[in-house]
Amino acid sequence: xxxxxxxxxxxxxxxxxxxxxxxxxxxxxxxxxxxxxxxxxxxxxxxxxxxxxxxxxxxxxxxxxxxxxxxxxxxxxxxxxxxxxxxxxxxxxxxxxxxxxxxxxxxxxxxxxxxxxxxxxxxxxxxxxxxxxxxxxxxxxxxxxxxxxxxxxxxxxxxxxxxxxxxxxxxxxxxxxxxxxxxxxxxxxxxxxxxxxxxxxxxxxxxxxxxxxxxxxxxxxxxxxxxxxxxxxxxxxxxxxxxxxxxxxx
Amino acid sequence: xxxxxxxxxxxxxxxxxxxxxxxxxxxxxxxxxxxxxxxxxxxxxxxxxxxxxxxxxxxxxxxxxxxxxxxxxxxxxxxxxxxxxxxxxxxxxxxxxxxxxxxxxxxxxxxxxxxxxxxxxxxxxxxxxxxxxxxxxxxxxxxxxxxxxxxxxxxxxxxxxxxxxxxxxxxxxx
Numbered sequence: 001x002x003x004x005x006x007x008x009x010x011x012x013x014x015x016x017x018x019x020x021x022x023x024x025x026x027x028x029x030x031x032x033x034x035x036x037x038x039x040x041x042x043x044x045x046x047x048x049x050x051x052x053x054x055x056x057x058x059x060x061x062x063x064x065x066x067x068x069x070x071x072x073x074x075x076x077x078x079x080x081x082x083x084x085x086x087x088x089x090x091x092x093x094x095x096x097x098x099x100x101x102x103x104x105x106x107x108x109x110x111x112x113x114x115x116x117x118x119x120x121x122x123x124x125x126x127x128x129x130x131x132x133x134x135x136x137x138x139x140x141x142x143x144x145x146x147x148x149x150x151x152x153x154x155x156x157x158x159x160x161x162x163x164x165x166x167x168x169x170x171x172x173x174x175x176x177x178x179x180x181x182x183x184x185x186x187x188x189x190x191x192x193x194x195x196x197x198x199x200x201x202x203x204x205x206x207x208x209x210x211x212x213x214x215x216x217x218x219x220x221x222x223x224x225x226x227x228x229x230x231x232x233x234x235x236x237x238x239x240x241x242x243x244x245x246x247x248x249x250x
Numbered sequence: 251x252x253x254x255x256x257x258x259x260x261x262x263x264x265x266x267x268x269x270x271x272x273x274x275x276x277x278x279x280x281x282x283x284x285x286x287x288x289x290x291x292x293x294x295x296x297x298x299x300x301x302x303x304x305x306x307x308x309x310x311x312x313x314x315x316x317x318x319x320x321x322x323x324x325x326x327x328x329x330x331x332x333x334x335x336x337x338x339x340x341x342x343x344x345x346x347x348x349x350x351x352x353x354x355x356x357x358x359x360x361x362x363x364x365x366x367x368x369x370x371x372x373x374x375x376x377x378x379x380x381x382x383x384x385x386x387x388x389x390x391x392x393x394x395x396x397x398x399x400x401x402x403x404x405x406x407x408x409x410x411x412x413x414x415x416x417x418x419x420x421x422x423x424x
Contacts, residue, residue, distance in 0.1 A: 011403050012388070015403075046355055050383065051382055053360040056269075059271070063286050064268055067290050
């Protein structure tokens with residue numbers, strides 16, 4: 001191997017990133033070439049210097065806790081409020097309120113909630129905004145959201161853009177509610193998010209809307225067309241009911 | 251809810267690499283507070299995209315995300331100040347006596363080395379950390395940094411040359 005070629009490959013030689021044959025040929029050259037040998041020694045010296053003397057920064061113990069508490073999970077063990085910096089339109093408005101809500105949720109979990117479904121959908125609703133997983137299909141086009149959901153779930157929920165009525169459709173995602181695979185259709189009312197869940201439950205008979213509220217959230221559920229629908233939001237109860245009526249009539 | 255098993259899987263895969271992630275972020279951002287934010291952001295993303303991890307090396311996948319989070323952090327927090335700029339070409343610089351210097355370089359104290367390292371462009375710092383501290387192959391470095399595999403060696407060469415040059419200049423000025 002000639003000198004120029006060898007010199008060009010020296011870093012890969014020092015890093016042991018070349019194959020056996022080239023390594024052998026290069027080794028033969030380096031043994032006879034003082035310039036290449038000096039270069040090789042310089043690379044090794046620098047490596048030794050970095051490995052022995054460059055300060056290694058270990059993660060502070062608080063970082064693991066901070067990440068652990070920011071990860072979405074069923075009963076978030078909140079140590080401190082997670083960063084809401086990347087929330088965009090939905091988060092900034094509700095950041096303060098959410099942190100309190102999560103704490104409240106964690107506390108209410110200690111006593112068995114009377115209706116698991118209500119607690120479940122509220123937790124889903126909160127998590128959908130905290131985990132940066134509000135939408136799998138972020139689009140206001142009902143003709144995109146509906147087939148997207150239908151293709152992934154064995155159900156075809158009502159999806160319609162209610163922008164003229166003040167409830168614009170913003171997207172959809174897959175979720176789980178009360179042990180069922182569910183479609184989550186996301187709407188907006190001013191700065192508030194409305195999650196509308198739809199899933200197949202054991203009881204398929206039609207049922208009129210019934211309202212619950214907890215921790216500042218309103219929950220309205222009803223059944224129609226063999227599907228259970230649950231709307232969750234922190235908008236006022238009357239506004240949420242108006243929304244439900246619009247969906248119902250569709 | 252399948253959340254718990256997912257959390258468990260994530261903890262097993264990701265938490266062992268927290269020090270590596272933090273060290274890289276710390277050397278890229280230059281301070282602890284920002285490094286923590288970058289790492290937290292990267293971990294939340296990794297959790298979210300956990301199902302997309304198909305490779306056999308989680309550390310490589312995770313550090314790729316850390317680097318992306320760092321780039322976003324640059325864009326969000328340092329708009330106007332371009333930290334991740336292309337490094338100057340150093341080809342005209344000729345090492346005077348590499349042999350004699352090698353012995354001395356090994357004895358550079360850690361405080362000096364940290365200052366010299368911090369003075370390098372970020373694109374040099376990252377390849378040096380990935381190669382010398384994380385002991386990554388050229389292929390893995392290419393994956394994390396997004397530069398072509400054939401470019402890793404020359405990038406590393408220029409990084410080493412720049413560090414060596416900074417060290418020699420530091421020695422000259424008492």
